[in-house]
Amino acid sequence: MATKKSKKTEATAEAQPAPQAAPQPQAGQQPAGLSLTDLITVTQIIQLSSQRGAFRAEEMEQVGALYTKLVAFLQSTGALTPPDAEEKKDA
Numbered sequence: 001m002a003t004k005k006s007k008k009t010e011a012t013a014e015a016q017p018a019p020q021a022a023p024q025p026q027a028g029q030q031p032a033g034l035s036l037t038d039l040i041t042v043t044q045i046i047q048l049s050s051q052r053g054a055f056r057a058e059e060m061e062q063v064g065a066l067y068t069k070l071v072a073f074l075q076s077t078g079a080l081t082p083p084d085a086e087e088k089k090d091a
Contacts, residue, residue: 036079
């Protein structure tokens with residue numbers, strides 16, 4: 001006895017894109033990647049963009065949350081030093 005698929009199940013299966021393999025770099029090309037320096041640059045871009053009013057008020061919470069996570073990650077790797085550690089170093 002054959003089972004019938006519901007129309008909803010068929011539509012859901014058709015709507016989901018098939019997973020694609022990550023593109024492989026060609027000979028002579030370096031694989032794409034992010035360095036800690038790139039992530040530090042992103043934090044600087046977020047700082048400048050917010051100072052220049054590039055984000056709407058309703059977007060600030062999401063941007064701030066991402067910025068906070070990024071800074072915490074960079075501090076945990078040692079790529080950024082916490083602000084109070086810099087002040088003690090200068091004194």
